[in-house]
Amino acid sequence: MSKAEDVVNAMIDACNRKDIEAALACFHEDVVYHNIPMEPVTGREGVRKTLGPFLDMAQQVDWITHKSVSNGVDLVMNERNDRLLMPHGWCDLPVMGVFEVRDGKIAAWRDYFDSAAVQALLGGGS
Template sequence: MTNKEVVQAFIDAWNRVDWDAVSALMTEDVAYQNMPWAPVAGRDAVMANLAGFDVQASDWITHNIVADGDLVMTERTDRVQMRGIWKSLRAMGVFRLRDGRISEWRDYFDPAELTADIAPPERGVL
């Protein structure tokens, strides 16, 4: 798989809410950060952090994805059902890969959108 395909597989795993596949696509020492919150280091700690969101269903819409070497960037709308409530969040994701796995993952977004809950776009429309 190319690095771009790995990130696409990661997004597909999120959309299936397949935490084993999400975990398998990250390195053991992965660094994850939702900007501007504190970073989380290590796959086990990242998975524990993600479990805290209590995601029951997911529909990440990828608007754009660009790859250059070990760097892959995504422009997305992340729709997730957490604690029974659907939320939508526009996000810019930055992924760095090593040996076919995600070693760094940073998402940039406006935290106010978590409380405002923007309407999701139609697929293929930004």
């Protein structure tokens, strides 16, 4: 496993613990976080404002990485299911993530998913 994979896995582990501060520590201060097809956000505070509410509203977080590939230097791609236990039950979002790592921190994070699935998650899906 590469150091780039280590930092991505540490961020996912922090999200699974609902520890936003530990997750934010994995990001470069000028990170660009883009949930495709939404607008990208920049900086750790942008990540906090986007990711934090999901971690806060979930009773439990269980992001499962099925496959992860890395160029061994600065790029990690993973296939995940981001699972959140909401008041109405588990919501399961299939995701493809792309992470660029610089200086041991995540400098760019792009997640690709079906936006209809997010609407179901927010509105009381599966």
